Amino acid sequence: MVALPPGTRETNITRLIAPRPIALISTVSTDGAVNAAPFSFFTPVRYSPPTLCFSIGTKKHSSQHGYQPGLTEESPDLPKDTWRNLCDTNDFVMNFVSADLLEAVIVTNKRWPYGVDEIAKSGLGVEASTKIKAPRIREAKLALECVVAKTVDLGGQIVVFGDVVQVHADPQILDEDGKVNCLKADPLMHCFEDLFVKMGDSIRRTLDRYNF
Ligand SMILES: Cc1cc2nc3c(=O)[nH]c(=O)nc-3n(C[C@H](O)[C@H](O)[C@H](O)COP(=O)(O)O)c2cc1C
Numbered sequence: 001m002v003a004l005p006p007g008t009r010e011t012n013i014t015r016l017i018a019p020r021p022i023a024l025i026s027t028v029s030t031d032g033a034v035n036a037a038p039f040s041f042f043t044p045v046r047y048s049p050p051t052l053c054f055s056i057g058t059k060k061h062s063s064q065h066g067y068q069p070g071l072t073e074e075s076p077d078l079p080k081d082t083w084r085n086l087c088d089t090n091d092f093v094m095n096f097v098s099a100d101l102l103e104a105v106i107v108t109n110k111r112w113p114y115g116v117d118e119i120a121k122s123g124l125g126v127e128a129s130t131k132i133k134a135p136r137i138r139e140a141k142l143a144l145e146c147v148v149a150k151t152v153d154l155g156g157q158i159v160v161f162g163d164v165v166q167v168h169a170d171p172q173i174l175d176e177d178g179k180v181n182c183l184k185a186d187p188l189m190h191c192f193e194d195l196f197v198k199m200g201d202s203i204r205r206t207l208d209r210y211n212f
Contacts, residue, residue, distance in 0.1 A: 012192070012207060014040070019189035019197045024095040025054065026054075026119065026126070027085035033115045034126060036108045036137065037079045040156075040190045051149060052094065055157045058098045081114050083158065091132035091146045092162060095140035097124075098186040099198045105188065105193050107148070110166040118149045141185040143168040 004011045014020075020040040028034050042054035058079060086092060097105065107122035119126055125138035129145045136143035148161030173184040182199070189197045 009030045015192045018191045021096065021189050023054065024097055024108060024137055024140070025082055026095055026134050026137055027082050027091075028089055030083050030088045030114070031086075032181055034117055035085055036095070036122070036124070037080065037082050038105050038109050038190075039082075044054045045161065052144070052146065052164065053159050053161045054094070055154075055155050055159045056080055063193060064201055081112075084114065084133075086148055086151075086160060090132045091134050092146050092160075093121055093129060093132070093134050093136040093149070094146060094162070095145040095189055096142040096185060097135040097137065097140050099188040100186070101139060102155045102196060109210055129166065136168060140168075141170045141173050141187075142180060194210070 021041055022038050022040050024036050025039050026034060026036045034112035040054075042052060044050065044052045050096045056120045082092070093176050101124070104122040104124050108118045110118075110121075110122075111116050112121065114182075119135075119137065126135035127138050127172060129136050132145045132147060135144075136145065145168075146164050148160060149163045150161040152161075169180050170185075173180055173182075175181045175184075183202060190200075190202075191197055
């Protein structure tokens with residue numbers, strides 16, 4: 001092993017902890033403008049009742065990491081539209097789309113002005129959620145309706161915790177016992193910068209005891 005110098009591109013944690021599935025998070029403003037953006041900093045944090053969290057940076061922060069080129073050091077460090085909507089309406093949908101929708105995901109990552117319907121721009125559609133205000137993405141294989149439970153400002157990034165209040169799944173990704181099988185969802189995953197991966201080989205190994 002070699003000790004990598006701190007604070008370099010090589011030690012960027014997005015490169016170290018990868019690949020990560022991509023969630024398209026949809027939100028809505030108080031005046032009804034819908035929005036979607038890709039996020040890969042997310043994880044489940046409570047099994048039951050189900051809670052997950054994801055982390056939002058600022059627009060300039062994403063630009064510095066190559067996600068949204070174009071902002072300069074002088075640009076104001078504005079909150080992302082997702083965060084503005086969460087502050088307004090307090091809920092969101094975590095949508096999972098299959099790898100063939102990569103191009104649509106890229107469109108939602110562009111720097112659209114606040115209020116622009118990025119979902120329509122990407123060619124995707126929306127369906128009304130059943131328990132929350134934010135709509136879900138019609139083409140998603142899996143959609144988790146979430147209500148914001150708590151936010152933690154880490155400085156530079158805000159972690160949003162969401163209680164999952166309703167799950168929608170495409171029947172095609174369900175096993176015969178009705179459980180979601182991620183292999184069937186063909187999830188899109190991100191390695192770093194312009195490198196994405198699809199699900200590869202899987203390994204089945206019976207656990208002596210699944211004790212979570
Ligand atoms: C693959 C991928 C993963 C991303 N993950 C995150 C993330 O976890 N957190 C974040 O703040 N931005 C992330 N971004 C950048 C946001 O999606 C981007 O800033 C987006 O335009 C924000 O949109 P909004 O202003 O409509 O909320 C990611 C972008 C890509 C392409």
